[in-house]
Amino acid sequence: MHRTKVRVATDVLDANATIARANRADFDRAGVRVVNLMSAPGAGKTALLERVLIDGLPAVRPGVLEGDVQGSFDADRLSALHVPVTQLNTDPGFGGECHLDANMVRSALGAIALEEIDLLIIENVGNLVCPAEFRVGEDARAMISSVTEGEDKPLKYPLMFRACELVVINKIDLLPHLDFSLERFLENLDRVHPGVEHMLVSARTGEGVDAFAGWLVAVARGGAPAA
């Protein structure tokens, strides 16, 4: 039973990798670099994007692909910022997919004006498990971890913390009010992904957001670590 299931999983991931390469080829042809932004629900992906897009990215024209199970709450928030935003809902696929896959992103490509942007930021469905398994054709992956989620998260969701080039530690304005040891979190992160780049930010106060914007600009210019 398990063996069959693993084989099905391998087939699914192989098919996904093939479509992800096709997406990547299309993005490359259009000169668009792509970031896959992942986190648990409520870690602050949208709030961080809002901050970055309000401040602007120097000499980079960003676009956003919003992945949600249903609704367009985040896309509505971001579209007020005069940035092209495309909504992608996962609920027609299954009972509501808990992640974006390469084929879903492919189905949205026709709705994105790739010639008008240099950087596509894909906001994945809030989930610390499955998004890590499905590449979508991105150049780099960033995952956002909120300090309110606890120090143990790298150990409990190691694949997610491994499958990224950047870990953004968000909501650091709340540190004085939490029993959270940043040192222990970083030790746990180092155990699952030694040497991964990380940065401390607060989307609420704006602290550290410029560093994240700088990372996005570096990806857009081809400078950040390739996935």
Add this chain to the structure above:
Amino acid sequence: MHRTKVRVATDVLDANATIARANRADFDRAGVRVVNLMSAPGAGKTALLERVLIDGLPAVRPGVLEGDVQGSFDADRLSALHVPVTQLNTDPGFGGECHLDANMVRSALGAIALEEIDLLIIENVGNLVCPAEFRVGEDARAMISSVTEGEDKPLKYPLMFRACELVVINKIDLLPHLDFSLERFLENLDRVHPGVEHMLVSARTGEGVDAFAGWLVAVARGGAPAA
């Protein structure tokens, strides 16, 4: 393509429902009532359980089934409390399942001394999407939502907020430090699940934890709303 996928999904959920009924029959025979505890990663399920188990449940003998992708961090935390804890890892099944299903719980039944407990608390994998779709044979479902996750979560993950008999709003000690309107959260909750029972707690300060313990005792005695 989508139609095939939906049919596969229906088959999977039908098979799950059959096994969930078998689990339920076994629990009923053993006189054990079962709670399925669900939330996003880091919402505080384990911390809340710790509090409840330290204080104790009057005249109820609890046991815990810990669902995690891998590792036994939460089980290790809880087993210090002299409560029978069984670890169930989802990673052998797929690349790491993002939820418990009825068959996984069934596979763990032999490891749980049902005759020694009255209430089995199943801590699901931290995820706001798939756990809501898979019943495991429980009598009641509680979902924990942390105020740090934002007011929009009921609208973004409606199935999860619908598929439960209780919504525990956790980390209320942080309310003074957040831009979080409890009123708006409750309005959003009312839109997706009108009239669902909710309670405000802080696993950290202990505020409201007695109400959650009371709810668990009511389930154990057969008094809480049936799923």
